[in-house]
Amino acid sequence: MNYSTKLIHSGKDRDPYTGASSIPIYQTSTFAQPDPEHPGPYDYARSGNPTREALEHSMALLEGGTHGFAFSSGMAATSSVLLLFKPGDHLVVGQDIYGGTYRVLTGLFKQWKLSVTFADSTDPESIRKAITPATRALFVETPTNPLLHITDLRAMVKIAREHTLLTIIDNTFMTPYLQRPLELGFDIVVHSATKFLGGHSDLIAGVAVTREETAGHHLRAIQNAFGAILGPQDSWLVQRGIKTLGIRMEAQQKTAGTLATWLSEHPSVGAVHYPGLKNHPGRAIHESQSSGSGAVLSFELGGKPEVLRLLKQTQLTLPAVSLGGVESILSYPAMMSHAAMPRPERLARGITDGLVRLSVGLEAADDLIADLDSALKVTSE
């Protein structure tokens, strides 16, 4: 089946009882059991809900995995995956990992004696050096947030297999429409489904998909035991969002490409970070493992005063946290997503005081350019 068809028809997208073309929202906590000796397919909605299951089935199909799981947030998905590990285990994690993942690893799982080394995943050698006898897993993102650094996924799988490590990737920026890490040998994919999968900035959700049965069964037990599940309304909304994932990603990345090129020629703008630009570091690797550049880019202005003026001046782009929605969102990593990071560490990672992140939505490219152009004029005055 063609991928864009899979987005619409996952196999569990219809109601067998009425034929409704949209799966009903099963707003129920429990299911009647006609016969105690032959329990029905559902007993309690934490363990399984048909609406959530339709989404989970779709996600497994779209990522090419055995099991999909829907959680109450991207962090709940990541936290549930981290419960696969035991005290004394060590993880090697990409140093540009999302701030929320950094926080849960250092602020919560540390007390359960899970240790972490953050390493530069754009350099396979530095990942290899971080591995110790206690290392159990490798956790990366690519492209990273907000600098769009590229990690070679095949190289990560090769290193992990040499050391029998579990490989985990946060695939939020690309979605399976553009990048399918399980097909490259990764073991677990996690998503903040709040972003491109849901796609409308109207829900908080997370997803995990496993490549193999064993990890799938383990994660199913954790999802049920810990109970950080996604409710039926939000499950239905994510499923609804996925139907337009393909056309949204195509349109958003086309506009992002146009904006990236335009920004890199703008006199008030310094470096532009976008995997679709010719000079973007790691572009060849990115092209070998994904089918598109995505819709998130970042660019540099002179400094904090310029960024503040830009955020104040733009009329179309929403100044906010989050990304991946139909509406374009401008955010300021130094004061938003990376505010908790000490300034020297932030600067060492290239997240300067002048860096702005743009999540490109579905507005017309011309309107976005006109809006940014007039805002940048005022900004650089």
Place this chain on the structure above:
Amino acid sequence: MKSNLSTLLAQAGNRKDPKTGAISVPIYQTASFGHSGLGHSTGFDYSRTSNPTRLVLEEVLAEADGGVKGFAFASGLAAIDAVLHLFHSGDRIIVTEDPYGGTFRLFEQVFRPLGLDAIYVDTSNLQAVQEALRSPGIKGIFIETPTNPLLKIADIRAIASWARAQNILTIVDNTFLTPVFQKPLELGADIAVYSATKFLSGHNDVVAGAVVVRTVELAERIGFYQNAIGSILGPQDSWLVIRGLKTLPLRLQKQQDNALQIATWLCSHPHVKRVRYPGLPHHPGREILERESLGFGSMISFEIDAASRIANILSGVKVFLFAESLGGVESLITYPAVQTHADVDPATRDRLGINDRLLRLSVGIEDVNDLIHDLEKAL
């Protein structure tokens, strides 16, 4: 603070929308919140951290329990999970020996591997609790009262005062009685947890959990875990729980009235051996509830004289729904040994009394004569 809990609950979420004056709080189905400029925030940035609909629910829960802050989670187990992150690898915690099966599973299959050692104690036995509190390394005590499904009663006030004297955190799962009947924080406990799926929302249509804490320090830590782990309750479900809270006092009263009549009727049935309901005069620990609570709830468990009758009873009931869960407006019948407590090993189940002749009733708000008639026919 509203003078009466029923007034607070009836008006839960009212007048929270200054823009339109809507009586009912809007469902803020949003992930993110725009900022008017850098450094400016409406108080809401990202819905995992805080969502206006969820916040209304959390404020009502805190006020109802007399706590400083409330938190809403994706399920009752997600709520308990967040509380257990207060502990560290190597800590020990006392747990009621017959907790909800899911709680037992969380302690055994998720937190024991992380290094949290759960010690199971009969928390209705004060001497056993006192001894356990003296053993080394204890950092917390997790009490369920009345227990599920055996309805054993713990003396929260006594246990919490001993625990506090030793800097041990007292956590009470108050799902069965809710703040309408029992307020653990006022009895000295530090944290109340709930499966809000049950009585709080009360319509068997939501899976949700709640935590209410006594101190600002605990509020900060649970708030950190809620945001860091992200096991939050969505806005639609938050709104449904708020909606359920409005009728909580009415529902509990009617359910309790029905439960007492059914329990009394069951006591005289020839095929019924033992009836457990805290409102029955002979129920062990009833005097504790008379001191510490305002009601006995609507959960009943009873033993049939022969396990061979169970299948016929479960398929014979027409008004009672044979399903897991409890606390809703509709009456449910559950077979704990194979449903809620399947993760407890058979030897432990037998020792506790969760045998293959035990059935559990969650009594709803149907007409009590219909409920009794239904049981009579099925038995």
